[in-house]
Amino acid sequence: MTTGSFSSLFRQEEQTPWTVGELTAYVRELFELDYRLQELSVTGEISNFTHARSGHLYFTLKDERAQLKCVMWRSQAGNLRFRPAEGDAVIARGQLSVYEAGGVYQLYVNDLIPAGRGDLAQAFEALKQQLAAEGLFDAEHKKPIPAFPRRIGIVTSADAAALRDILNVLRRRCPLTSVLIAPTLVQGADAPPSIVRALQWLDGRDDVDTIIVARGGGSIEDLWAFNDERVARAIFAARHPIISGVGHETDFTIADFVADLRAPTPSAAAELAVPDLGELRPVIAGLARALSYHMSNLLAERRSQLYSLQRALRHLGPQSQLTNYRQHFDDLVIALERAMDRRLEKLESRHALALARLQAVSPQATLARGYAIVRRQDGQLVRRVAQARPGETLQVQVSDGQFAVGVLPADGEESDE
DSSP: OOSSOHHHHOOSSOOSOOOHHHHHHHHHHHHHHOGGGTSEEEEEEEEEEEEOTTSOEEEEEEOSSOEEEEEEOHHHHTTOSSOOOTTEEEEEEEEEEEETTTTEEEEEEEEEEEEEEOHHHHHHHHHHHHHHHHTTTOGGGOOOOOSSOSEEEEEEOTTOHHHHHHHHHHHHHOTTSEEEEEEOOOSSTTHHHHHHHHHHHHHTOSSOOEEEEEEOOOOTTTTGGGGOHHHHHHHHHOSSOEEEEESOTTOOOHHHHHSSEEOSSHHHHHHHHSOOHHHHHHHHHHHHHHHHHHHHHHHHHHHHHHHHHHHHHHHHSHHHHHHHHHHHHHHHHHHHHHHHHHHHHHHHHHHHHHHHHHHHHSHHHHHHTTOOEEEOTTSOBOOSGGGOOTTOEEEEEETTEEEEEEOOOOTTOOOOO
């Protein structure tokens, strides 16, 4: 018995207020005093199943009207002849009591008996098999996730913790990537068409590279919107790659199988959607060094090739040939000048020789030797004595000039004058 007996806590008139602990202990005693709640069997479908490291089992029994939290200690769980799983329909035997620290009542299970699969689990398996047969899960339809997206689209509830987790991861890993949020319902009957509208709106844009469809953890009922056939077909029809980050690591939905990539949690979806720039910095630095080294070698090689081409161009190019032709022209001019000089010397020598010969036979040279040229007044040369008539005046040309002479009569002749 806890502090204060059942009778002392039973109050017939209003007294001082109870503490939370006192009231919770009183309710627990009420459960324990009702023999019908101390040994009972409850049938339902397992949901939110957790096998703790301690060996204890924590799960929820549910039907279409209500849910009941259950605990099965390791000592009892070790005697089970089957392995309980999400969606199993079971009969649980145990006693009902109150977990005072949490303020909730729960069934402390001593034994579990399989009762078949639950309705939701059966519906899940039926749709999974149908879509698998249609090829919606095939790897050949999976689109690659861009390594460096410019913008991420997010389909989730606007006020969900999953959205805050995704945004925190994106800001930490890749702050350069922008985000576009398409708010949607993620639970209830109206959630599937809302998810489809949000997804189609993002998929219709050209400025989105990757889309994340996300929701936090919950029971199979909480996640059921992502097991809807309409949502599955909208994901399959999307032209952008889609990452599914629905629930916890142990949760699987139809959306996970259809999506291009499945992430165990919303945060993990964000990590898969963008690179970690912090991890890329040393890689980029190494690539920059390798690129610089490669470019230096390439430039040195190209520079050597350029020098070789320049040398070949100087040797074979027009300028080189023009220089050769210019020098050859100069050589020809020099040779021509020399040939002309020799020709002129030879001609001058011949001219001098001819001139000497001409001078030797010229009248002037004859005159210089003492000869004279005699002409009559009419310019006729006097070559014979008979041509000179006595008394006639003749012109006598000698080497340094001329003078006139008169012709005398020959001896024994008389002059006409």
